[in-house]
Amino acid sequence: MKTVVLLSDARNPVSGRAQLSRLEAQAIGLAAELDESPQGLHVGPGEEGVSAGLGHGLCGLDVIEAPEGEDPLPALAAFLATSLKSDEPPALVLCGRRGEGGLDTGLVPYLLAEALGLPILADAVALRPGEASDTLVVDQAMAKGARRRVTIRLPAIVTVHPLAPPPLPFAFGRMRRGEIRRHAADVSEVPVDVDAGERPHRARPKLMRTAGTASGGANLHVGPDPEEAARLILAYLEDNGIRRYGQG
Amino acid sequence: MSRPRRDPRAERDNRTVESRGRTRLDFGRRETLPVSGRMRRDPWREWAASLAGETDGERKRYDRSQRQMNRAEAVRFARARETLDATDISPGQPALRVIDEPAFLVFAVVETAGGRLSRFDRQVLGAARLLADAGDGGGAVVAVAPESVEGLGEAGADRLLHLPRAATQRGRTAALKAAVDRLAPRHVLLAEEGDGADCARRLSVALGEPLFANVEHLTARQAVRAIRNRGAEIGLAPPRLMTLGEDRAKPYEAVPCEAREIEGGPATAPADPAILSVEIVPGDPAKLSLSETDxxxxxxxxxxxxxxxxxxxxxxxxxxxxxxxxxxxxxxxxxxxxxxxxxxxxxxxxxxxxxxxxxxxxxxxxxxxxxxxxxxxxxxxxxxxxxxxxxxxxxxxxxxxxxxxxxxxx
Structure with a gap:
């Protein structure tokens, strides 16, 4: 199935240089399992940074040249809408779950799904084609290592979770062989409203995880029978909702 | 002068206590609260709380758990020094906090995975409590949960709104949007984790409202989040729709609230036509990595x-x-x-x-x-x-x- 991977304008947090986001590199790895020639799509001033995606497994890259700071959403929606109407429409659009270098809200895939009228699924860690044609089985990451296996009708937008398999190794020759197609964007003259209150980031400490109130102070048992100790341990686990035993 | 004149001799007499056959001055005793309004620490009582056994009490046991002494423990160790009244934490405190006519509502959407409030759920409720008590206060926290769970009132929820547990995230968001349209809360808070994060983004698109995602620092006056790959940050007055980062807000710990159930949620959530089947695959603890397991x-x-x-x-x-x-x-x-x-x-x-x-x-x-x-x-x-x-x-x-x-x- 034809797959398009959206590549964002990610920035290195230290140097500020353009780079390929790791999440998107993982998305390319997932796309390469479904599609022999996955394509990339990027809106921005140039392909610096995102061209590394070709080395990680993309076969072609569409770059819509838009000035820096421009909202990428109209250009993305217009390009994908035309390709969805073409003879060979993409079945799957993959993207990272958050940007790295812009406002980082993670809203672009959702706004794009709204604009194109496509269903969206978040936090994929594994993809495989469904039994029926035009379906896809997506494993979504959940807390505590659980997975939610969702069958979805294509075309769809899927965002990728950091627990997805690591990216394919980078190959320089592959990057040189990849085809980059440049397109001109209709300049909308509506820049993203950058908030005036932007200031350097200050790392703030997180709350310390300390023992909860449920585990009081004096729960100390000196020299109980082993059977009594086992009963106490299981009762503690069940009272605090860690595990339930003996219920299948 | 409206302030009464102090009488140092009377104060001195008042503080004189008999102990072990001689009189001494007890400086720990106070008639009124200090001007700051905060209670005095009682180092004696804290020391007593760190003793190992309850029977012998001889051996000092250093508590490295960094656990604050809670009210129950303070009562247990009250016998350490009975004459001292410094740890009467809040005399005359009501047993239940009731807000009958809320000035505004704050939604806290909790996941209640496994029928319990998680630590993160408590933090979301604590942050909502902070916003509800902001300014003049009088706001009510509405816990939006798929089921009634234990401890919602203790975690700071004034109201409970049932939202049916939907099979798909799209259905859940539609139900949540209907509740937001009907009750018009001032803030909607979700957890920046898993389904909560997904639901917040869907809600943001559905409402046409900007999302202030992954809040790192939240007070009544401002909410701060990192941007540009944690190279910069922005701070605003708390906007309407926010998601809270994990371990970023304190859970609520004061007087329990009532968690009264209210009407307003739709009975059923609409299904998503694009989703054909949903199946939960539980994680195998033996194969999980240590950093991921619970x-x-x-x-x-x-x-x-x-x-x-x-x-x-x-x-x-x-x-x-x-x-x-x-x-x-x-x-x-x-x-x-x-x-x-x-x-x-x-x-x-x-x-x-x-x-x-x-x-x-x-x-x-x-x-x-x-x-x-x-x-x-x-x-x-x-x-x-x-x-x-x-x-x-x-x-x-x-x-x-x-x-x-x-x-x-x-």
Whole structure:
């Protein structure tokens, strides 16, 4: 199935240089399992940074040249809408779950799904084609290592979770062989409203995880029978909702 | 002058107490609260709380769990010095906080996975409580949950809104949007994790409202979030739609609220036509990595039968871990090592079998909320750290646990 991977304008947090986001590199790895020639799509001033995606497994890259700071959403929606109407429409659009270098809200895939009228699924860690044609089985990451296996009708937008398999190794020759197609964007003259209150980031400490109130102070048992100790341990686990035993 | 004139002699007489056959001045006694309004610390009582046994009380036991003395414990140790009235935390406090006519509403959307409030759920409710009490206060926190769970009132929820547990995220968002349209809350808070994060973004698109995602610092006046890959940040007055980062807001700990159920949620959530089937695949604890699991069963030098230990970890549905000594001896793989040079856990619960608790090991379990220790040494650091401490040989407790688990299974 034809797959398009959206590549964002990610920035290195230290140097500020353009780079390929790791999440998107993982998305390319997932796309390469479904599609022999996955394509990339990027809106921005140039392909610096995102061209590394070709080395990680993309076969072609569409770059819509838009000035820096421009909202990428109209250009993305217009390009994908035309390709969805073409003879060979993409079945799957993959993207990272958050940007790295812009406002980082993670809203672009959702706004794009709204604009194109496509269903969206978040936090994929594994993809495989469904039994029926035009379906896809997506494993979504959940807390505590659980997975939610969702069958979805294509075309769809899927965002990728950091627990997805690591990216394919980078190959320089592959990057040189990849085809980059440049397109001109209709300049909308509506820049993203950058908030005036932007200031350097200050790392703030997180709350310390300390023992909860449920585990009081004096729960100390000196020299109980082993059977009594086992009963106490299981009762503690069940009272605090860690595990339930003996219920299948 | 409206202030009454002080009488130093009367004050001195008032503070004079008889003790051990001679009079002395008790400077701990206060007639009125200090001007700051805060209660005095009582170091004597804190010292008494750190004693090891309740019967002998001779041996000092240093509490490294960094646990604040809560109200119940303070009462338990009240007999340490009965004449001192400094820890009457809040006399005349009502047993339940009731807000009848809320000036505005704050939605806190909680997941209640497994029918319980998680730590993150409590933090979201705490942040909502902070916003509801902002300014003049009078706001009410509405916990939006799929079911009624225990402890919502203690976590700070004034109202409870039932939202049906939808099969798909699209259905859940539609139901939430209907509730937001109907009740018009001032703020809607969600957790920046899993389904909460997904739901917040869908809601933001559906409402056409900007989302202030992954808030790192929240006060009544401003909310701060990182942008540009954590290179910069923006701070605004708390906007309407926010998601809170994990461990970024304190849970609510004051007087319980009422958590009264209100009407307003739709009865059923619409389905998503594009989703054909949904199936939950539970995680296998034996295959999970130590940093991802929620329950670790760990062995130390007090364990010698490792076949039984592996059976026990599997039967308890926990991920096996080990201390450095055991990994150095080659009895468990290096990937199972817990501690500063192994894995720093994010698990909820840790069962330490025969581990005394070296400082490097305790660093690795600093994030665990519940710790169970089985050890032969009463004065081991792990026994002090544990929420349930059992002074017994781990080699004897392991077969007893296995036997009890097998009885439960049948």
């Amino acid at each position: 329950f670790v069963v760990s062995a130390g030098n007090g364990v010698s039968d490792f076949a039984a230990f592996r059976d026990l970890a599997a039967a308890m549905k926990g991920t096996p871990g080990a201390s450095r000594v055991v990994c150095d001896a080659g009895l468990m793989p290096r990937t199972a090592q817990v501690g500063a040079s192994g894995t720093v856990l994010a698990a909820d619960c840790y069962l330490a079998l025969g581990i005394s608790g070296a400082p490097q090991h305790l660093q690795g379990i600093a994030g665990c909320e519940h710790v169970i220790a089985v050890n032969t040494d009463l004065h081991a650091a792990m026994i002090e750290r544990a929420g349930l401490a059992i002074v017994q040989d781990a080699q004897l407790v392991m077969p007893a646990l296995l036997k009890l688990l097998q009885e439960r299974e049948t």
